[in-house]
Amino acid sequence: MSTESADIGLIGLAVMGQNLALNIADHGYTIAVYNRHAEKMRDFISQSKKNEPSSARLLGFETLEELTRSLKRPRKIILLVKAGEATDKTIESLLPHLEPGDIVIDGGNAHWLDTIRREKDLNAKGLRFIGSGVSGGETGARFGPSLMPGGSAEAWAELAPIWNAVAAKVDAQTGSPLSGAAPGSPVAGGVPCTAHIGPDGAGHYVKMVHNGIEYIDMQLICEAYWLMKNLLGLGSDAIGKVFQDWNQGELSSYLIEITGDILQQPDTAGDGFLVDKVLDTAGQKGTGLWTASSALELGVPANAIAEAVFARSLSALKEERVEASKLLQGPETKRVEDAAALIAAIRDALYCSKICAYAQGFQLMAEAQKIYGWNLDFGTLAQIWRGGCIIRARFLQKITDAYAIDPGLKNLMLDPYFRDALHRGQSHWRDVVALGVRNGIPTPAFSSALAYFDGYRSARLPANLLQAQRDYFGAHTYERTDRPRGQFYHLDWPAEGRPQLQA
Numbered sequence: 001m002s003t004e005s006a007d008i009g010l011i012g013l014a015v016m017g018q019n020l021a022l023n024i025a026d027h028g029y030t031i032a033v034y035n036r037h038a039e040k041m042r043d044f045i046s047q048s049k050k051n052e053p054s055s056a057r058l059l060g061f062e063t064l065e066e067l068t069r070s071l072k073r074p075r076k077i078i079l080l081v082k083a084g085e086a087t088d089k090t091i092e093s094l095l096p097h098l099e100p101g102d103i104v105i106d107g108g109n110a111h112w113l114d115t116i117r118r119e120k121d122l123n124a125k126g127l128r129f130i131g132s133g134v135s136g137g138e139t140g141a142r143f144g145p146s147l148m149p150g151g152s153a154e155a156w157a158e159l160a161p162i163w164n165a166v167a168a169k170v171d172a173q174t175g176s177p178l179s180g181a182a183p184g185s186p187v188a189g190g191v192p193c194t195a196h197i198g199p200d201g202a203g204h205y206v207k208m209v210h211n212g213i214e215y216i217d218m219q220l221i222c223e224a225y226w227l228m229k230n231l232l233g234l235g236s237d238a239i240g241k242v243f244q245d246w247n248q249g250e251l252s253s254y255l256i257e258i259t260g261d262i263l264q265q266p267d268t269a270g271d272g273f274l275v276d277k278v279l280d281t282a283g284q285k286g287t288g289l290w291t292a293s294s295a296l297e298l299g300v301p302a303n304a305i306a307e308a309v310f311a312r313s314l315s316a317l318k319e320e321r322v323e324a325s326k327l328l329q330g331p332e333t334k335r336v337e338d339a340a341a342l343i344a345a346i347r348d349a350l351y352c353s354k355i356c357a358y359a360q361g362f363q364l365m366a367e368a369q370k371i372y373g374w375n376l377d378f379g380t381l382a383q384i385w386r387g388g389c390i391i392r393a394r395f396l397q398k399i400t401d402a403y404a405i406d407p408g409l410k411n412l413m414l415d416p417y418f419r420d421a422l423h424r425g426q427s428h429w430r431d432v433v434a435l436g437v438r439n440g441i442p443t444p445a446f447s448s449a450l451a452y453f454d455g456y457r458s459a460r461l462p463a464n465l466l467q468a469q470r471d472y473f474g475a476h477t478y479e480r481t482d483r484p485r486g487q488f489y490h491l492d493w494p495a496e497g498r499p500q501l502q503a
């Protein structure tokens with residue numbers, strides 16, 4: 001095997017690794033691949049030789065030494081291994097084979113603090129590190145993912161040609177995704193769904209928030225489905241058609257589209273629709289939890305995102321819920337007669353809640369950048385999420401537009417377009433949440449998003465009482481509405497002037 005012939009290397013040939021390797025080869029780059037278990041690499045190479053026109057540009061290696069020897073300098077090596085310990089171990093085993101200037105690119109769902117640490121460690125050894133979010137699942141990796149790289153600008157400059165080539169593309173004017181290419185015929189033109197997000201952990205932080213938004217987007221869709229099923233008695237296929245219809249309008253998105261498909265999928269192993277037989281317990285790998293806990297740490301009220309994580313946790317208590325359903329009673333669910341009206345109301349509730357969810361995600365990133373010294377470009381972030389990634393949606397163009405109008409926008413809900421949408425939809429949104437409450441149908445994401453909207457638009461909240469309570473039992477002090485901010489008072493509670501309690 002000739003040395004220094006490959007443009008880039010990739011370690012980790014699970015589904016994402018294999019697909020990204022093929023995508024890179026499709027775009028004319030020679031890629032050297034390695035997997036800890038060599039058999040997987042051999043299988044991948046031999047399968048690709050049978051099916052993939054670009055397989056001549058795939059080079060398989062059984063040792064890291066051979067892999068690194070095959071790479072052009074400075075070497076660029078993508079890691080697509082399990083986030084966490086496996087990433088550290090892989091880097092460690094790679095180190096003896098690297099030279100100053102080489103670039104390690106972690107494409108896993110790494111915790112941003114790990115990315116910051118890894119970059120520091122590698123920089124100290126003269127190496128460079130990029131933590132890149134990769135979104136879009138298997139198909140995205142194969143035909144165009146959304147890529148969120150963080151690291152030094154000069155390391156990014158080395159990687160940019162490849163990342164720009166393999167990323168999904170959107171139309172420069174409309175932001176519409178350009179259709180996915182068949183293998184070997186990459187999409188030409190368009191704006192790539194990747195950009196330098198910022199230094200060190202910025203890319204992985206943004207990818208984490210993407211996932212937090214993914215969680216709430218999915219939960220909102222599930223609540224819409226559940227309301228239609230329980231209040232209208234619609235079958236899965238009929239609900240699937242509603243989602244198909246919604247996908248034609250402002251809700252158009254990948255998740256709405258696949259929901260339409262999923263709901264209409266017959267059960268190939270029995271009668272009816274598959275979704276009705278899927279066990280109602282949701283898994284999670286941790287990125288939603290990280291988003292929620294980062295929001296808690298930074299004091300950002302991302303309650304709807306956190307609620308989506310809790311909804312998964314509650315769903316996982318299957319046995320307990322089955323027991324509780326026999327012991328705890330709620331109201332009887334009453335059918336709603338006017339199906340068209342309810343479907344329209346749910347659609348509005350979904351759209352308004354979605355605006356709140358994205359507002360929370362962007363607030364979180366705005367706060368995080370202050371702590372970590374990033375300078376995120378929110379319009380660009382929304383644009384690189386327009387194609388390739390799991391939360392890709394028509395709606396994101398409106399976010400790009402909002403930040404183009406006002407780069408310092410404090411909260412997405414304040415942008416005129418989103419403000420109008422909230423004003424138009426809120427009456428339906430409230431009806432839907434109330435219907436859920438009255439009928440005992442849980443709508444944690446719709447409800448918490450609405451509470452966020454109502455809280456954010458309240459000039460006054462009952463925190464006056466809360467602060468007084470804190471001062472009463474803990475002398476935590478309070479500010480007064482009739483005195484300048486920043487002056488703190490304490491009362492030795494209970495004090496004079498209070499009516500005497502009757503014995």
Ligand code: 6PG
Pocket residue numbers: 109134135136137211214283284285286287288389390
């Ligand atoms: C993506 C996804 C992906 C994520 C899965 C599973 O952008 O392609 O976010 O990175 O790992 O969606 O996440 P959960 O297992 O936590 O649902």
